[in-house]
Amino acid sequence: MIAYIKGMLMEILDESMIIEVNGLGYEVICPNPFKFQSSLNKEVKVYTYHHVREDAQLLYGFQTQDEKQLFMQLISVSGIGPKGAIGIMANIDIPQFVAAIEREDAKYLTSFPGVGKKTSRQIILDLKGKLTTLFSLSTPDISKDATADLSQDQYGEAKAALSALGYSDKEINHVFPHIQKENIQETDAIIRKALTLFAKK
Known part of the structure; x- marks a missing residue:
């Protein structure tokens, strides 16, 4: 290899x-x-x-190990080959893609080229529960001052992504204080933690 x-x-x-x-x-x-x-x-x-x-x-x-890992997961799905997986990944946002699978959002998945209703259901069936613990989507180390400056933007990005997935402002604002207490500041990590908290409701 x-x-x-x-x-x-x-x-x-x-x-x-x-x-x-x-x-x-x-x-x-x-x-x-x-x-x-x-x-x-x-x-x-x-x-x-x-x-x-x-x-x-x-x-x-x-470009990244995470992209490679997601590609390998996609080609493990019945009915998706390397060409199909590459087409899906051309404009993918990994945190949003993982979130859609966890939410069983078939409509979002069918927005990718070559993914119909049958394939979207197969992606959910084969990958749900596997991806949230697979990726280490951390950002490069930055100073504490920079972290403080960026955290607000990152929570804003996470909120926008969660809203796009159908969660209300009330639901999002309810879980964000719990996430902030854990000092989670990477956008993708915020989204994953929020999805975990939503699932416990």
């Missing part, structure tokens, strides 16, 4: 990019290659999944 590739980003294509390592150019298929635009002609590290089939060996690449 090729865990990651570290080399010079030489070219960005519509669905993939070329990374040169020791004179060899590796084509890596990505959910959205243009996310790497700022790294063109620079050294990059891309987390990869090596997919082997009878007629081809393909490399799928991701």
Whole structure:
């Protein structure tokens, strides 16, 4: 298994990019290659999944370990292959996606390309309860002063995401004080904790 590739980003294509390592150019298929635009002609590290089939060996690449892990979870779902998983992940927000699965929000899931009602139900059936403990979606270490400045924005982002999932302001405002007492400040961690508290009601 090729865990990651570290080399010079030489070219960005519509669905993939070329990374040169020791004179060899590796084509890596990505959910959205243009996310790497700022790294063109620079050294990059891309987390990869090596997919082997009878007629081809393909490399799928991701900016973070969490993206790679989610991709691997998606291809474990009955009826979803690597191409379908890449299509789902092209514009994905991982915390919102996980929250939708936990809420069994089939309507949200069918907004992704290639996901119909049957596939959305299968995603929920296969992945519900597995993803909330799988990801370590922590942000890089920052100073306490910076944390204090950012916490309000992060709670605002979390509130907007929870509202989009159908929770009322009253429900959200009820659980936020409990979350703040635990000094949870990353947006995705706030969302996960809120979903846990909602489930206990």
